[in-house]
Amino acid sequence: MPPTVRRIPRPTAQRLSLYLREIQPLIALGQQTLSSRALGEKLGISSAQVRKDLAWVLQSKQTNEAGRSGVGYNCVKMHDSIRRVVGTNRRWSTALVGVGNIGRALLGYGGFVQDGFPITVILDADPRMAGKRIGGLVVQPMSALRKAIRTHRVTIGILAVPRSSAQAVATQLCDAGIQGILNFAPMRITVSKGVSVTNIDVSIALEQLSMDVSISNRSRLTGEGAV
């Protein structure tokens, strides 16, 4: 029986991304090994948590054994192993739908290509936008979606359209064979089976923050530390 592909818990997955960011500059500086304690200290995470997170990476059949007790993790091997789990060992061609303010902010942020997520296609429903050149790419009309996604082997769609058209565009992206959607519209979208979605929702992020501030204020008022 082949080993089961385990779904990595979301908080672990998010920390793996942070670990990558910390390990990469160390490799550039020529550092050979890194202890779970040193890695944890950089991020304010306990060494036990780091070891637990990295155990997820090591248990995956996608990875090499990379950690040795007392010696620490081999930086290069651990970096490679995490990248294979995260999927950033390959290049993901992405299509941006919507070139309003959010779309332009994304196009203006050069980190994508470096991170392995080049935007190769940009589209907009506004016919006045079609044909315009933004950040080296020409805005395509929505009618060009399916063909552009095939031509550029796009696997990830970035949904930066208003709430009112988000579901319709998400459905178009799914029908065109996209595998994942990064959704900036402030709503949950319904997608085809097998399509992954990550939501970036500013309202929810603000609510998380107000919850944290409220709890922090209450624990100050009662003279208790938050658990």
Added chain:
Amino acid sequence: MPPTVRRIPRPTAQRLSLYLREIQPLIALGQQTLSSRALGEKLGISSAQVRKDLAWVLQSKQTNEAGRSGVGYNCVKMHDSIRRVVGTNRRWSTALVGVGNIGRALLGYGGFVQDGFPITVILDADPRMAGKRIGGLVVQPMSALRKAIRTHRVTIGILAVPRSSAQAVATQLCDAGIQGILNFAPMRITVSKGVSVTNIDVSIALEQLSMDVSISNRSRLTGEGAV
């Protein structure tokens, strides 16, 4: 001994925001009660998970008892109880620092005021921006930060500045007495003790998505369902 303020787990906290979004329109339609099963079905969450999440709300001393077995939860009471825990029962005055593309996208998104997070101050480090009017507000220079935050009783700062200046601005916000920061810069910022931070990090979101797509692809290849 006063009851301890318990830190709600992050996934539960995020679901509480989603529950609010679902319950609100039902109240507007006059619906009295809602079962955990019906609420869960709207969001693709099990009724057991909904009950577990709402138990966090009910255990908090901030809330009323709102659920009754067999009858379901009283919509109005549950909505009020969640809002008290999330902190959206009050108005949070926010200051936006940085009126580039991300900042403008946020100013253009009208949902904030409705959600209880009005942007009352906008600031930018670029002297050419100072004095310009955007979305009904006049851009202030950074030198006006401390005074503007006091005058407008700002509790939350929205950090929409480049990575290079993010830490310096975060420190300024902390020194000015802010209680929470919504950070859009693609890096972890260090803040004063007692200040809460929520990060909106597009690179990390893309990595989460590539991880999900990779796992989904692997489970398709091996003919196994992801756990």
